Amino acid sequence: MAERILxxxxxxxDGEQAPGVALGLREKEMIARALADAGIDELEVGVPAMGDSEIKAISQLASLHLPVRLIxxxxxxxxxxxxSYRTGVAGVAVSIPTSDQQIRNKLRKDRAWVLEQMGQCIRNARKEVDYVVLGLEDASRAEFIFLAEILAEAEKLGVDRVRFADTVGILEPLKLFFTLQDLVRMTKVPLEFHAHNDLGMATANSLAAVQAGFKALSVTVGGLGERAGNAALEEVAVALRYALYEEVQINLKCLNSLGLLVSLVTGRQIPRSKPVIGADVFTHTSSIHIDGVKKDFANYQTYPPESIGRQHATSLGKYSGRKSIVRLLQTKGxxxxxxxxxxxxxxxxQRAQEIKRTLREDDIMEIVVSSC
Incomplete structure (x- = not known):
């Protein structure tokens, strides 16, 4: 059996780093429980160095003993x-800048310092926790030769996983595939890809990483995160299953409710066309499309909405035809x-053009009644 992607x-x-997002303890617990119940493989739950309130919140999550690793x-x-050790979590991620841009212009250090600091921290962490992730910040802008040196050292230090971060979202799938493929070949340590969506390629890049041999992917519900956000859990999970035919542990039917929960507690609306969880992504308006899905859903749908707990729907608008109206009226006798x-x-x-949207069933029935 093929190894499952984590x-x-x-x-x-990272999701809470999105502008304007601040989660209370109760909200964090709700999200953590929902993700654990859905079958997520791992939860990164915060940054203890932020202070006592963050340590307290993370400690509370650890005390829940959820059936998922917390880092x-x-x-x-x-x-x-x-x-971090004070929180009682099972694992830690140790992040180091790897690009010369960040090493020189953020840390004001050099590569030798990075390697020394990395080794010191990983050796310490391995004594205190069960699981250690080495995060390579801004790895997409780092020199390949330095990444290779870091990977060799990480393997010697015995880290459990290495995270390659496209911190500024600059990669594209083809370049990413060939670069990451070479990294996979040079280490036995499982690799994780952490995508940012600055150029709208986080999901595509995440899939390219898997095709290159990566074993884990960073995600957030709804793609929440810094700037343009991260790779969206729901997009990545469904794409793994239906585009790459990879097995995932998470229950796809929980994705919609997860999206709604995070939308509610963050106050961020889900765009209607948001892949997988948007209100309109299984709604057909064109008469040609409606006729096609009535004959066979696969004519205009890449995966069954029922697989994620959704249903097909139709609406009427500018491109709807007579057949669409007749079908709706027939369902009403x-x-x-x-x-x-x-x-x-x-x-x-005319009404659809006036209100600048497609018409719902109740909108149409109002027109029918007023015309009788």
Missing amino acids: LCDTTLR TWNRAVLADLQA IEFDQATIDNLLNKIL
């Missing part, structure tokens, strides 16, 4: 790790002559 959710860490995010600083149908169609199209 989905490592960071909604409670924290830390700089390669011993004080950060000491704060209503029959009109052709002239009346044509009149209804004109009114429906």
Whole structure:
């Protein structure tokens, strides 16, 4: 049996870094429980170095003993790790900048310092927790030769996983595939890809990483995160299953409710066309499409909505035709002559143009009643 791809959710860490998002303890617990119940493989639950309130919140999540590994995010600083140990989580992620841009212009250090600090922190962490992830910040802009040196050292240090972060979302799938494929070949340590969506390619890049041999992916519910966000859990999970035919542990039927929960607690609306969880993504308006899905859903749908707990729907708008109206009326036991149908169609199209959206069933029935 092929090894399953791990989905490592960071909604409670990178997701909370989204502008305007601040989660309370109760909200964090709700999200953590929902993700654990859905079958997520790992939860990155915060940054203990932020202070006592963050340590308390993470400790509370750890005390729930959810059936999922909890890890924290830390700089390669011993004080950060000491704060993490106080929370009782099973694992830590130690993050180090790897690009010369960040090493020189953020840390004001050099590569030798990075390697030394990395080794010191990982050796310390391995004494205190069960699971250690090495995070390579800004790896997509790092020199390949330095990444290779880091991977060799990480393997010697015995880390459990290495995270390659496209921190500024600059990669594209083809370049990513060939670069990451070479990294996979040079280490026995499982690799994780952490995508940002600055150029709209987080999901595509995540799939390319899997095709290159990566074993884990960072995700957030709804793609929540810094700037343009991260790879969306729901998009990645469904794409793994239906585009790459990979097995995932998470229950796909929980994706919609997860999206609604995070939308509710963050106050961020889900765009109607948002892949997988958007209100309109299984709604067909064109008469050609409606006729096609009535004959066979596969004509205009890449995967069954029932697989994620959704259903097909239709609506009427500018591109809807007579057949669409007749079908709706037939479901209501209503029959009109052709002239009346044509009149209804004109009114429906005019109304759709006025309100700048497709019409729901109740909108259409209002027009039908007013025309009788």
